Amino acid sequence: MRETIVQAGDPVLRQRARPLSPGEIHSAEIQNLIEHMREAMRSAPGVGLAAPQVGQSLQLAVIEDRAEYHKDISGDLMAERQRKPVPFQVLINPEIVSRSEEHKIFFEGCLSVAGFCALVPRSALLRVNYLDQHGLPQSLEISGWHARIIQHEVDHLQGTLYIDRMLSRSFTSLDNLAQYWNGEPVERVLERLK
Numbered sequence: 385m386r387e388t389i390v391q392a393g394d395p396v397l398r399q400r401a402r403p404l405s406p407g408e409i410h411s412a413e414i415q416n417l418i419e420h421m422r423e424a425m426r427s428a429p430g431v432g433l434a435a436p437q438v439g440q441s442l443q444l445a446v447i448e449d450r451a452e453y454h455k456d457i458s459g460d461l462m463a464e465r466q467r468k469p470v471p472f473q474v475l476i477n478p479e480i481v482s483r484s485e486e487h488k489i490f491f492e493g494c495l496s497v498a499g500f501c502a503l504v505p506r507s508a509l510l511r512v513n514y515l516d517q518h519g520l521p522q523s524l525e526i527s528g529w530h531a532r533i534i535q536h537e538v539d540h541l542q543g544t545l546y547i548d549r550m551l552s553r554s555f556t557s558l559d560n561l562a563q564y565w566n567g568e569p570v571e572r573v574l575e576r577l578k
């Protein structure tokens with residue numbers, strides 16, 4: 385399923401996606417798209433996927449951070465990133481209505497920039513309003529890694545990729561991340577890249 389994920393350079397990733405109407409959300413077409421995106425995200429695997437990444441310029445994203453993805457990550461790193469399992473979540477027409485001044489910097493990747501990652505500053509805390517898969521309005525205050533995922537996905541729906549926000553000197557292939565940078569505290573990575 386990985387080959388179905390659109391890669392950087394495709395114009396659909398740079399468009400502002402169109403909001404969905406309540407009527408559309410209940411349509412078989414959109415409900416099927418949600419299922420397709422859930423499958424594509426799991427088989428990649430990834431913790432989030434936005435509709436433009438499957439070629440649909442619609443304000444729809446799915447998120448899921450499964451405990452099984454965390455088994456090779458140290459407890460210290462999980463705590464530093466404030467990363468915890470997030471159950472499957474559908475965000476339609478999401479809007480970040482407030483965000484903290486405080487930022488956190490961590491390595492982040494994207495299924496549409498396959499094979500690479502970089503340090504990206506993200507707000508530590510935010511409030512997001514959105515419609516769920518039933519078209520019901522939701523409002524959540526979110527922090528930690530979940531907040532990072534939401535910011536990444538909401539960016540996709542505005543035509544923004546993490547490479548627009550990254551600390552560009554930290555851009556690395558995943559192989560080189562594992563070889564040279566993994567396990568280093570972010571402060572030390574920043575020091576070495578000066």
Ligand code: ZN
Pocket residue numbers: 493494495496536540
């Ligand atoms: Zn992405």
